[in-house]
Amino acid sequence: MFTGLSAFPLTPLTEKGIDEKSFVRLMERLVAAGVDSIGALGSTGSYAYLKHSERDRVARLAVEHAGGIPVMVSIGSVRTSDVLHLAEDAQRAGVSAVLLAPVSYQKLTSDEVFTLYETVTRHLSVPLCVYDNPGTTNFDFTDELYVRIAQLPHVASIKIPGLSADPVTTRNRLDELRLLVPSHVTLGAAGDLAAATVLTQGGDVWYSVIAGLFPEIPLAITRAAQNGDAQTALALSARLEPLWALFRQHGSLRVVAAAAEILGIVSAPCLPLPLQSLSGDARQHLISVLETLFQN
Amino acid sequence: MFTGLSAFPLTPLTEKGIDEKSFVRLMERLVAAGVDSIGALGSTGSYAYLKHSERDRVARLAVEHAGGIPVMVSIGSVRTSDVLHLAEDAQRAGVSAVLLAPVSYQKLTSDEVFTLYETVTRHLSVPLCVYDNPGTTNFDFTDELYVRIAQLPHVASIKIPGLSADPVTTRNRLDELRLLVPSHVTLGAAGDLAAATVLTQGGDVWYSVIAGLFPEIPLAITRAAQNGDAQTALALSARLEPLWALFRQHGSLRVVAAAAEILGIVSAPCLPLPLQSLSGDARQHLISVLETLFQN
Numbered sequence: 001m002f003t004g005l006s007a008f009p010l011t012p013l014t015e016k017g018i019d020e021k022s023f024v025r026l027m028e029r030l031v032a033a034g035v036d037s038i039g040a041l042g043s044t045g046s047y048a049y050l051k052h053s054e055r056d057r058v059a060r061l062a063v064e065h066a067g068g069i070p071v072m073v074s075i076g077s078v079r080t081s082d083v084l085h086l087a088e089d090a091q092r093a094g095v096s097a098v099l100l101a102p103v104s105y106q107k108l109t110s111d112e113v114f115t116l117y118e119t120v121t122r123h124l125s126v127p128l129c130v131y132d133n134p135g136t137t138n139f140d141f142t143d144e145l146y147v148r149i150a151q152l153p154h155v156a157s158i159k160i161p162g163l164s165a166d167p168v169t170t171r172n173r174l175d176e177l178r179l180l181v182p183s184h185v186t187l188g189a190a191g192d193l194a195a196a197t198v199l200t201q202g203g204d205v206w207y208s209v210i211a212g213l214f215p216e217i218p219l220a221i222t223r224a225a226q227n228g229d230a231q232t233a234l235a236l237s238a239r240l241e242p243l244w245a246l247f248r249q250h251g252s253l254r255v256v257a258a259a260a261e262i263l264g265i266v267s268a269p270c271l272p273l274p275l276q277s278l279s280g281d282a283r284q285h286l287i288s289v290l291e292t293l294f295q296n
Numbered sequence: 297m298f299t300g301l302s303a304f305p306l307t308p309l310t311e312k313g314i315d316e317k318s319f320v321r322l323m324e325r326l327v328a329a330g331v332d333s334i335g336a337l338g339s340t341g342s343y344a345y346l347k348h349s350e351r352d353r354v355a356r357l358a359v360e361h362a363g364g365i366p367v368m369v370s371i372g373s374v375r376t377s378d379v380l381h382l383a384e385d386a387q388r389a390g391v392s393a394v395l396l397a398p399v400s401y402q403k404l405t406s407d408e409v410f411t412l413y414e415t416v417t418r419h420l421s422v423p424l425c426v427y428d429n430p431g432t433t434n435f436d437f438t439d440e441l442y443v444r445i446a447q448l449p450h451v452a453s454i455k456i457p458g459l460s461a462d463p464v465t466t467r468n469r470l471d472e473l474r475l476l477v478p479s480h481v482t483l484g485a486a487g488d489l490a491a492a493t494v495l496t497q498g499g500d501v502w503y504s505v506i507a508g509l510f511p512e513i514p515l516a517i518t519r520a521a522q523n524g525d526a527q528t529a530l531a532l533s534a535r536l537e538p539l540w541a542l543f544r545q546h547g548s549l550r551v552v553a554a555a556a557e558i559l560g561i562v563s564a565p566c567l568p569l570p571l572q573s574l575s576g577d578a579r580q581h582l583i584s585v586l587e588t589l590f591q592n
Contacts, residue, residue: 048401049375079345080569105344105399105432106549106571116570136401138434253402273376274412275402 001070001096002129002157002186003204004036005222007211010257011045011058012266018054022266024065026212029265031067033215036205036222038066039099041073043136044209044253048076048103049272055086059093070096072129075120076103083120091126097156098124101131102139110145117149127156129207133190134161143180150181157186159207165194171201178202192218192252193244196237199225209252210243213260214294242289246282254278258286297366297392298425298453298482299500300332301518303507304340306553307354308562314350318562320361322508325561327363329511332501332518334362335395337369339432340505340549344372344399345568351382355389366392368425371416372399379416387422393452394420397427398435406441413445423452425503429486430457439476446477453482455503461490467497474498488514488548489540492533495521505548506539509556510590538585542578550574554582 009026012019030038040062041047041055050058059073075086075098083100090098100120102113121128130149132141149155158181164170177187186204189195195206199222211218217236224232246255258277261268271277278286305322308315326334336358337343337351346354355369371382371394379396386394396416398409417424426445428437445451454477460466473483482500485491491502495518507514513532520528542551554573557564567573574582 043402102570103401106339106547107431108570109572112570112572115572119569135403136434138432251402273415274398274404274408276405276408276411 001037001072002127002188004206004226005211005215005219006037006039006072006188006205006207007035007215007218008039008042008044008207008209009212010260010266010270011041011047011050012260012270013046013272014267018058019266019270020057020061022270023058023061025265026260027062027065030212030215031065031069033219035069035211035215035219037070037072037096038062039072039207039212042099042207043074043133044212044256045074046272046275047074048136049275052082052086052089056089056093059090059095063094072097072099074099074101074131076101076131078103078105080116080119083116084123087120087124091124095126097127097129099129099131099159101133102137104137104139108139110142113139113141114145114148117152117155121152121154124154126154128154129157129159129188130155131159131190132161133159143177146177147180150185155185157188157205159188159190161190163189163191163194163198163203165197167197167201170194170197170203174198174202193247196221196225196233200230200233209247209256210240213256213265240293243293246286246289250278250282255286258283259290262287262290297333297368298423298484300502300522301507301511301515302333302335302368302484302501302503303331303511303514304335304338304503304505305508306556306562306566307337307341307343307346308556308566309342309568310563314354315562315566316353316357318566319354319357321561322556323358323361326508326511327361327365329515331365331507331511331515333366333368333392334358335368335503335508338395338503339370339429340508340552341370342568343370344432345571348378348382348385352385352389355386355391359390368393368395370395370397370427372397372427374399374401376412376415379412380419383416383420387420391422393423393425395425395427395455397429398433400433400435404435406438409435409437410441410444413448413451417448417450420450422450424450425453425455425484426451427455427486428457429455439473442473443476446481451481453484453501455484455486457486459485459487459490459494459499461493463493463497466490466493466499470494470498489543492517492521492529496526496529505543505552506536509552509561536589539589542582542585546574546578551582554579555586558583558586
């Protein structure tokens with residue numbers, strides 16, 4: 001399940017809690033499009049803001065409405081004991097894999113992060129994707145730590161941030177990582193902006209924010225890359241540049257949440273406060289970008 | 297209560313949860329020393345790792361065992377609705393003030409952080425200390441944001457990180473901040489290493505990690521500074537340089553936790569995993585530092 005396109009849907013909220021109807025609607029879009037896997041409760045799914053009971057409920061809804069597509073959920077939390085509880089809950093909910101970032105409050109050391117992964121993988125029966133996301137965890141993986149963690153049982157993929165849109169740089173970096181981690185561990189793009197480049201330069205999987213809301217174009221990009229048609233993949237990604245520009249400026253979550261609100265797929269506001277989706281001029285600009293991209 | 301020495305004790309844990317006996321022992325040390333206020337459940341008190349029920353219990357224990365010394369607790373959480381619940385719990389527990397950092401998973405915008413403080417202060421009846429801690433929150437306050445937040449009701453102090461040990465730089469920065477915030481808002485040192493300089497250059501309060509375990513020397517530093525005896529304050533702080541060096545290398549929490557374990561004031565390990573206190577050579581070095589500083 002750690003190849004191709006993995007789509008990360010929002011977990012829409014209302015004042016009363018999880019907006020289950022809208023979440024199911026998002027799942028149905030992904031099933032209809034036929035993405036390769038679904039990353040529910042990723043960063044885009046606001047896992048870090050939800051109670052355990054809410055995360056359990058969303059995991060169950062995701063599995064129930066995935067139409068047989070493998071579902072992965074994040075089990076990240078600042079405390080190891082909570083991560084272990086979340087892993088149990090997720091496996092009982094029937095997920096096919098779990099995603100784990102070294103979520104932190106105090107900045108973690110490499111040894112602390114290794115021990116976290118070692119402890120958690122000892123208690124798992126499903127595969128685990130290592131979620132390297134320094135923007136949210138304030139932790140930078142070294143290659144040495146990749147090597148140590150990739151050798152642990154159940155580790156099946158790494159979600160790699162900051163890969164370049166420059167093909168040569170990305171190819172070299174992926175070649176370098178291939179030599180470091182076991183061959184059964186796939187390498188995935190964590191950022192949408194360079195994902196077409198990553199997939200056409202040997203990356204295995206795209207862990208995608210945009211595909212959680214608009215799966216069609218990312219799927220076309222992924223299939224083109226898988227078929228060796230780099231030109232089409234890159235051209236399709238370039239068409240999305242107005243969205244990528246908004247991602248760079250506001251963060252992908254705020255943009256995708258605003259887009260879902262604008263299109264009426266979720267009710268507004270759908271993010272957990274203090275997070276706010278786009279407002280004012282930025283929202284107006286997004287409306288015109290969406291019209292150009294998806295309604296012509 | 298936002299002047300002088302505010303001591304931040306650990307919240308020691310065992311496998312079963314809060315080590316209440318050891319926490320009370322830590323509180324009793326602070327009461328015996330006569331610190332000016334107690335910051336329970338600060339970063340040193342691992343608030344970000346605890347369940348609401350655990351935080352409520354520690355807040356109640358702190359108030360109960362403070363011997364009349366004002367107690368402040370942190371109400372930080374990634375989600376605004378949780379911060380509001382924690383504020384209610386803390387006030388019901390009888391705290392004299394609350395401490396609020398913009399705890400984040402997704403990197404926050406200035407508007408999101410302002411709205412968080414605006415919302416929370418609207419629901420408060422006790423004073424609030426703004427906790428600026430970019431190392432844990434991944435958020436940098438601008439001076440403009442200090443100005444907006446300092447004007448909100450109940451805001452009484454700012455815990456300022458990164459002040460310099462250079463007297464002129466610190467004096468200039470404090471003078472600059474004085475012009476920006478209302479005169480009733482006190483300015484405090486968030487870092488132990490430069491605190492003596494901050495207090496002798498016009499800072500109002502030292503929010504202190506080391507004082508949570510060893511209150512005597514920090515109290516002597518604070519009293520010297522308050523009496524205009526900068527030389528004594530700085531000389532006493534300089535004596536602690538071997539500890540400050542360990543703080544710089546390992547983070548203050550790991551060092552203080554290890555010191556409390558070594559001295560048998562708490563049982564080992566006392567930190568919530570994945571956090572680990574010092575081990576190996578670093579722990580041995582701390583033992584010799586403690587012997588030199590406190591047992592001769």
